Amino acid sequence: MRRTVFSEDHEAFRQTIRDFIAAEVAPHFDQWRQAGHPPRDFYKKLGELGVFGIEVPEEYGGAGEKSFKFNAVITEELARAGVSFGGSSVHTALCLPYLLKYATEEQKQRWLPPFVSGDMMTAIAMTEPGTGSDLAGMRTTAKLSEDGTHYVLNGAKTFITGGALADRVLVCARTAPPSPEDRRGGISILVVDTKSEGYAVGRKLEKLGQHATDTAELSFTDVHVPVTDRLGEEGRAFEYLTHNLPQERLGIAIGAYAQAAAAVDFAKDYVRERTVFGKPVAHFQNTKFVLADCKAELDAVQAVVDRALEAHDARELTPADAASAKLFSTETAGRIIDKCLQLHGGYGYMMEYPVARLYADARVNRIYGGTSEVMRTIIAKSMGL
Structure with a gap:
C-alpha cells in the first residue's frame, strides 16, 4: 500500500539524513557503542545540519516547522541503518516541547539559540x-x-x-x-x-x-x-509533564515501528544469503511464512503509527490514543524482531549482527515512557472501565 503520511519535503529531508548517517555515524558507531555515547562535538554537527532546530521558531535560529514528521523521518533512518544519534532524541523530542511551551521570553532568548546549535545539550x-x-x-x-x-x-x-x-x-x-x-x-x-x-x-x-x-x-x-x-x-510540573506525554509515547511508537521494519529488512537480506542444506534459507516454506506474518503485522503497526502521527500534527492526539499506539506498536514490534532474530539462527545472538542489537535496543520500548501495564490502565480508563 502506498504510504501517504510523508510529503516530498519529508522525503528530501530523509535523503539528507541518510547521507549524513552514512558519512558521519555508521563509520564510527562501533566506537560510540564501546564508549557509551558519541563524542560531544558530534552534537554540534547535528546542530549544523539543522536537526535540533526543526521545531524551534525562526527568531531563535530554528526552522519553525510545526510537524513532528521530520522527527519521525530521523527515527526511521536511524533504525534502517542500525545506529543512533546518542541522547539527542531526548534533547529534541522530550525537552524542547517544555521549553517552547513554558519558557519565558527571556529564557527562550537565553536557551534556544545554543539548544539549536548543539552548544547546550x-x-x-x-x-x-x-x-x-x-x-x-x-x-x-x-x-x-x-x-x-x-x-x-x-x-x-x-x-x-x-x-x-x-x-x-x-x-x-x-x-x-x-x-x-x-x-x-x-x-x-x-x-x-x-x-x-x-x-x-x-x-x-x-x-x-x-x-x-x-x-x-x-x-x-x-x-x-x-x-x-x-x-x-x-x-504545576505534573500538569506540564502530562501535557507532553502523548508526543513522548508517539515517538516511542514510531521508534518501535522503525526498528521492526529494519529487522524485517535485515532478516530478508540474511535468509537470501545464508545457505543451509544446499539452498538459501529463504527457499524454505517456514521462512517465507514467518516473514509473511512479520510483514502483515508490520503493515498494521505502520497504519497505527501513521494515523497517530497525522492526529498529532492536527493537535488531535489524545493521551488514550497515544497510549494505544504505544502499546500496540511496541508489543507487536517485540514479536516481529524476535521472529527476525530467530531466522538468523545462532548469528542472531551475536552482537555483530544488527538484528541482535535491535532486539536488545527495542526491549525498553515496553518500559520507558510508561510501561505497557500503565498504557493498558490509561486505555481502560478511557473506555470507562
Missing part, C-alpha cells in the same frame, strides 16, 4: 530510585531561599538518558510537600546548569541495549538554582 530528570512510574512519589526537593532568589536542590535521579553529557537538565523536584487530597501537586521543573556546585553525575548505567546512548544517575547536594531558571509556574 539538554536532558530531563523525572525518575528516582524506587519510584519508577510513580512520579508523585518523588523525594527530590527544591526549597526556596529566604531572600527568594534561588532554590536549594537536594535529591537523586536515575535512568537519565543523555544525563552524562547534558549542559542543562530539566529536573523535577518538590517545591512543596504533597497533600492527602493531591499527591501530584507541589512539583516544579528547574532547568539546572550541570556545572553548578553540588551537581554530580554518578554511575553511567550499563544497559541491556542502546549502548551508544549515555544513561546516568544524577545527584544534587545543596545545588543553588536561580529562580529565573524555573520553568513555568511553581507546583
Whole structure:
C-alpha cells in the first residue's frame, strides 16, 4: 500500500539524513557503542545540519516547522541503518516541547539559540530510585531561599538518558510537600546548569541495549538554582509533564515501528544469503511464512503509527490514543524482531549482527515512557472501565 503520511519535503529531508548517517555515524558507531555515547562535538554537527532546530521558531535560529514528521523521518533512518544519534532524541523530542511551551521570553532568548546549535545539550530528570512510574512519589526537593532568589536542590535521579553529557537538565523536584487530597501537586521543573556546585553525575548505567546512548544517575547536594531558571509556574510540573506525554509515547511508537521494519529488512537480506542444506534459507516454506506474518503485522503497526502521527500534527492526539499506539506498536514490534532474530539462527545472538542489537535496543520500548501495564490502565480508563 502506498504510504501517504510523508510529503516530498519529508522525503528530501530523509535523503539528507541518510547521507549524513552514512558519512558521519555508521563509520564510527562501533566506537560510540564501546564508549557509551558519541563524542560531544558530534552534537554540534547535528546542530549544523539543522536537526535540533526543526521545531524551534525562526527568531531563535530554528526552522519553525510545526510537524513532528521530520522527527519521525530521523527515527526511521536511524533504525534502517542500525545506529543512533546518542541522547539527542531526548534533547529534541522530550525537552524542547517544555521549553517552547513554558519558557519565558527571556529564557527562550537565553536557551534556544545554543539548544539549536548543539552548544547546550539538554536532558530531563523525572525518575528516582524506587519510584519508577510513580512520579508523585518523588523525594527530590527544591526549597526556596529566604531572600527568594534561588532554590536549594537536594535529591537523586536515575535512568537519565543523555544525563552524562547534558549542559542543562530539566529536573523535577518538590517545591512543596504533597497533600492527602493531591499527591501530584507541589512539583516544579528547574532547568539546572550541570556545572553548578553540588551537581554530580554518578554511575553511567550499563544497559541491556542502546549502548551508544549515555544513561546516568544524577545527584544534587545543596545545588543553588536561580529562580529565573524555573520553568513555568511553581507546583504545576505534573500538569506540564502530562501535557507532553502523548508526543513522548508517539515517538516511542514510531521508534518501535522503525526498528521492526529494519529487522524485517535485515532478516530478508540474511535468509537470501545464508545457505543451509544446499539452498538459501529463504527457499524454505517456514521462512517465507514467518516473514509473511512479520510483514502483515508490520503493515498494521505502520497504519497505527501513521494515523497517530497525522492526529498529532492536527493537535488531535489524545493521551488514550497515544497510549494505544504505544502499546500496540511496541508489543507487536517485540514479536516481529524476535521472529527476525530467530531466522538468523545462532548469528542472531551475536552482537555483530544488527538484528541482535535491535532486539536488545527495542526491549525498553515496553518500559520507558510508561510501561505497557500503565498504557493498558490509561486505555481502560478511557473506555470507562
